[in-house]
Amino acid sequence: MNNITNNEERFMGLTHGQVFVYTLMTVISILFLFVTNAYLFRMNFEDWRSVPVPSLLWVNTGSLILASVGMAWTTNGAKKSDLQTIKVGLAIGGLFAVIFVSGQIWAWQQLTTSGFFIAANPANTFFYLITALHALHVLGGIAAWFYVTLKTFKQDASILQPESIGLLGTYWHYMLLVWVMLFGLLLTT
Amino acid sequence: MYEGQALYHPKGWWGRYVFSQDHKVIALQYICVALAIGLTGMFLSLLMRMQLGFPGLFESIDAGNYYQDVTMHGMIMVIYLLTALFLGGFGNYLIPLMLGSRDMAFPFVNMLSFWVYFLSVIILVCSFFVESGPTGAGWTLYPPQSILPGTPGADGAGILLMLGSLAVFIIAFTMGGLNYITTVLQSRAKGMNMMRMPLIIWCLFLATFLGLLAFPALLVGAIMLIFDRVLETSFFMPEIFKGGEVLNYGGGSPVLFQHLFWFFGHPEVYIIALPAFGIISELISCHARKNIFGYNMMVWALIAIAGIAFIVWAHHMYVAGMNPYLGFFFATTTLIIAIPTAIKVYNWVITLWNANIRMTVPMLYCLAFLITFLIGGLTGLFLGNVAVDVPLSDTYFVVGHFHMVMAVSPVLALYGGLYHWYPSVTGRMLDDRLGKIHFWITFVGTYLIYFPMHYIGFLGVPRRYYSNEQYDFIPESVNDLNQFITVCALIVGAAQFILLYNFIVSAVRGKEAGSNPWGACTLEWQTLESPPGHGNWGDKLPVVYRWPYDYGLPGATDDFVPQNIPDEQIT
Numbered sequence: 001m002n003n004i005t006n007n008e009e010r011f012m013g014l015t016h017g018q019v020f021v022y023t024l025m026t027v028i029s030i031l032f033l034f035v036t037n038a039y040l041f042r043m044n045f046e047d048w049r050s051v052p053v054p055s056l057l058w059v060n061t062g063s064l065i066l067a068s069v070g071m072a073w074t075t076n077g078a079k080k081s082d083l084q085t086i087k088v089g090l091a092i093g094g095l096f097a098v099i100f101v102s103g104q105i106w107a108w109q110q111l112t113t114s115g116f117f118i119a120a121n122p123a124n125t126f127f128y129l130i131t132a133l134h135a136l137h138v139l140g141g142i143a144a145w146f147y148v149t150l151k152t153f154k155q156d157a158s159i160l161q162p163e164s165i166g167l168l169g170t171y172w173h174y175m176l177l178v179w180v181m182l183f184g185l186l187l188t189t
Numbered sequence: 190m191y192e193g194q195a196l197y198h199p200k201g202w203w204g205r206y207v208f209s210q211d212h213k214v215i216a217l218q219y220i221c222v223a224l225a226i227g228l229t230g231m232f233l234s235l236l237m238r239m240q241l242g243f244p245g246l247f248e249s250i251d252a253g254n255y256y257q258d259v260t261m262h263g264m265i266m267v268i269y270l271l272t273a274l275f276l277g278g279f280g281n282y283l284i285p286l287m288l289g290s291r292d293m294a295f296p297f298v299n300m301l302s303f304w305v306y307f308l309s310v311i312i313l314v315c316s317f318f319v320e321s322g323p324t325g326a327g328w329t330l331y332p333p334q335s336i337l338p339g340t341p342g343a344d345g346a347g348i349l350l351m352l353g354s355l356a357v358f359i360i361a362f363t364m365g366g367l368n369y370i371t372t373v374l375q376s377r378a379k380g381m382n383m384m385r386m387p388l389i390i391w392c393l394f395l396a397t398f399l400g401l402l403a404f405p406a407l408l409v410g411a412i413m414l415i416f417d418r419v420l421e422t423s424f425f426m427p428e429i430f431k432g433g434e435v436l437n438y439g440g441g442s443p444v445l446f447q448h449l450f451w452f453f454g455h456p457e458v459y460i461i462a463l464p465a466f467g468i469i470s471e472l473i474s475c476h477a478r479k480n481i482f483g484y485n486m487m488v489w490a491l492i493a494i495a496g497i498a499f500i501v502w503a504h505h506m507y508v509a510g511m512n513p514y515l516g517f518f519f520a521t522t523t524l525i526i527a528i529p530t531a532i533k534v535y536n537w538v539i540t541l542w543n544a545n546i547r548m549t550v551p552m553l554y555c556l557a558f559l560i561t562f563l564i565g566g567l568t569g570l571f572l573g574n575v576a577v578d579v580p581l582s583d584t585y586f587v588v589g590h591f592h593m594v595m596a597v598s599p600v601l602a603l604y605g606g607l608y609h610w611y612p613s614v615t616g617r618m619l620d621d622r623l624g625k626i627h628f629w630i631t632f633v634g635t636y637l638i639y640f641p642m643h644y645i646g647f648l649g650v651p652r653r654y655y656s657n658e659q660y661d662f663i664p665e666s667v668n669d670l671n672q673f674i675t676v677c678a679l680i681v682g683a684a685q686f687i688l689l690y691n692f693i694v695s696a697v698r699g700k701e702a703g704s705n706p707w708g709a710c711t712l713e714w715q716t717l718e719s720p721p722g723h724g725n726w727g728d729k730l731p732v733v734y735r736w737p738y739d740y741g742l743p744g745a746t747d748d749f750v751p752q753n754i755p756d757e758q759i760t
Contacts, residue, residue, distance in 0.1 A: 010375060016371050019370065019375055020294070020371045023367050024367055026401070026402075027366075027367075027401045027405060030406075031405035034405055034449065035409055038445060038449065041448075042424065042441075042442065042445065045442065048440075118416075119422045119437070122441070129416065
C-alpha cells in the first residue's frame with residue numbers, strides 16, 4: 001500500500017494535522033487582528049457611541065469556558081483511550097459551544113429590542129460584526145466536532161484517533177482565547 | 190486522518206478526472222479554469238484599447254461599460270488568473286513532485302480548494318449577466334464610489350457579486366494554502382531538507398504565507414463593504430449628499446478601506462512575483478546548464494522580500510492624504526525592498542555568466558523576464574518616492590509601470606514555465622518554432638504597448654479617462670500613440686492563440702519528450718513513469734542526496750546529477 005507519510009522529513013516533530021490547524025489558527029488570528037485594528041481606527045471618529053455590552057455575554061463566556069473544559073476532558077480521555085470519558089467530554093464540549101452560539105444570537109436580539117440597530121452607529125455595527133465573525137468560527141468548529149463525534153460514537157476506543165480529538169480541543173481553547181480578547185475589547189471601549 | 194494515511198485511489202471516470210484528489214489533475218483543472226477566465230480578461234482589455242485607440246468606433250462601448258471592462262480586467266488578471274495559475278496550477282503540480290511526495294498532505298481539502306475556486310469564478314462571471322452588469326468601480330473597489338448609485342454595477346448585484354466572489358476565492362485560497370504549507374513542511378522526501386528544496390518551492394511556500402496573512406485584510410474589507418452596501422452601515426462611508434439630500438451614511442472613513450485593501454494589495458504583488466522568481470530560478474539554472482549562483486543568499490533574499498512586503502502598502506496611498514513622516518517611512522521601506530530583489534537579479538545574471546546557455550524557448554522567456562522585471566523595477570523607484578509619485582500618480586506612467594512589473598514579467602515567467610513543464614505533464618514537447626514565434630510577438634509587442642504608456646504618463650494623461658478627446662492639456666499626438674498601442678495590443682492578443690494552438694496540437698502530435706528532456710536535476714523529472722502516474726513514485730519514495738542544481742559536476746558522466754542520485758553512482 002502506498003503510504004503518503006512514508007519516509008518523509010518532518011518539521012519540528014509536528015504531525016500534518018498540527019501544522020494544518022496551527023497555521024489555520026494563525027490565519028484566523030490575523031483576520032481578527034484586522035477587525036480589531038479597524039475597530040480601534042473607527043472608534044476615534046466623533047460619531048462613535050459605545051454599545052452597552054449585554055450581561056448575557058458573561059453567561060455566554062461561561063458557556064464557552066465550560067465547552068473548553070469539556071474538550072480538555074475529552075483530550076485527556078483520548079490520551080488514555082478511555083471511550084467513556086471521550087464521549088462525555090465531547091458531549092459537554094459540543095453542547096456548551098451550541099449554547100454559546102445560541103446565547104450570542106439571543107444577545108443580538110436583546111440589543112435590537114433595546115434599539116441598538118446594526119446601522120444606527122458604527123459601534124453597534126462592529127459589535128454585531130465581531131460577535132458574528134467569532135460565532136461563525138465557533139460554528140466551523142462545531143462542524144468538525146460533529147464529524148469527530150460521529151466517528152467516535154461509531155468506533156471503539158482502540159481505533160480512535162487521539163490526534164483529531166486533541167486538535168479539536170486545541171481549536172476549542174483557541175476560540176475561547178479569541179473570545180476573551182474580543183470580549184475584553186468590547187468591555188473596555 | 191494524517192499519520193499513515195493510505196493514498197486515495199479514484200474510482201471511475203468522475204473520480205479520476207472531475208472530482209479528483211490527485212494533485213496533478215487538480216493542477217490542470219486550476220490551469221484550465223484560470224486560462225479560460227484569463228482569456229476573458231484579455232478580451233476585456235482589448236475592448237478598452239479599442240475605445241482608447243478608436244473612440245466611438247464601437248457604439249456599444251459607453252463610459253459605463255468601459256469602466257466595467259477596466260474593473261473586471263484588473264481583478265480577473267490579478268486574482269483569478271495569475272494568483273490561481275501560479276499557486277493553484279504550478280503549486281499543485283510542482284510541490285509534491287519536486288519534494289518527492291505522493292500528493293498534497295490533505296488531498297480531499299485540495300480538491301475542495303479547486304471547486305470553491307471554480308465557484309468563485311462562476312459567481313464572478315454571473316455578474317456579467319445581472320441587470321446592473323459587473324461593477325465598474327475600478328479594481329481597487331474604493332468606497333464610497335464603489336457602492337453609490339451612479340457607479341456601474343453599484344445599483345444592482347454587480348458589486349455584491351464581486352465582493353462575494355472575492356470572499357469565496359479567499360476561502361479557496363486558504364484551503365489550498367494550508368495544504369501547501371503542510372506539504373512543504375511535512376511531506377518532503379528523506380534527505381530533502383529545507384535548504385535542498387528547489388527555489389521555486391521556497392517561492393511558492395513564501396507566496397502562500399504571504400497570501401494566508403494578507404488575504405484576511407481583503408476579506409475583512411469586503412465583508413465590511415458588503416455591510417455598508419446592504420445594511421447601510423458606515424464603516425467606510427462618510428456623510429454624503431445627493432441631489433441636496435443627505436444619504437443614510439455618515440462618519441465612516443474611506444481611507445480605512447484603502448489601508449485594508451492595500452495591506453492585501455501590495456503583498457499580492459509578491460504573491461504573483463515570488464512564484465515567477467521561482468520559475469526563473471529553475472529555468473535559468475537548467476537551461477544555462479549551471480548551478481544557481483548564491484542559493485542561500487537567494488533563499489534569504491526571498492524571506493526578506495516576503496517580510497518587507499508587509500510594510501510597504503501605503504506607497505499606494507501617497508495622494509490619499511498622509512502624514513509626511515508616514516510617507517517618508519513607506520518610501521524608505523519601498524526602496525529597501527529593492528535590495529533583496531536586486532540580489533536575486535544579480536544572482537540570475539551571475540548564473541548566466543560563462544554558462545553553457547541553450548537558447549530554448551524557456552530560456553528566451555527567462556532573458557525577457559530579466560530585462561522586463563529590471564525595467565519595471567526601475568520605474569518603481571520613481572513611484573516609490575513621494576515627491577516623484579505625486580505628479581505621476583493616476584497617470585499612464587503608473588499603468589506602464591505596473592503592467593511591466595506585475596503583468597508582463599510574471600506572464601513571461603509563466604509562459605517560460607509552461608514551455609518547460611509541458612513535457613512533464615503531457616509527455617510531449619511543444620513545437621519549438623511556434624514557441625519562438627509566440628515568444629517574439631509577445632515580447633516585442635508588450636514593449637510596444639507599455640513603453641509608450643510611460644511617455645503618455647509623463648505628459649500627464651490620466652489613467653482612468655474613458656475618452657481623451659476635448660481636453661486641452663492632452664496633445665493630439667497622444668491619440669496617435671493610443672491608436673498604435675491598440676493595434677499592438679490586438680496583435681499580441683491574437684498571438685496568444687498560437688500558444689493555445691500549440692498546447693492543443695502538441696498534446697496529440699508533439700515530439701515524444703522522454704523522461705527528462707531538459708536534463709534537469711529536480712525530482713519531478715525523475716519519476717518512474719513519464720508523465721508521472723497516480724502516487725508519483727511507484728512503491729518507494731525517492732531519497733534525496735544533493736541540492737537541486739548540480740550541473741556540470743566534475744567527474745560526472747552527464748552534465749547534470751539528479752537530486753536522487755547518491756555520490757557513488759555519479760561516475
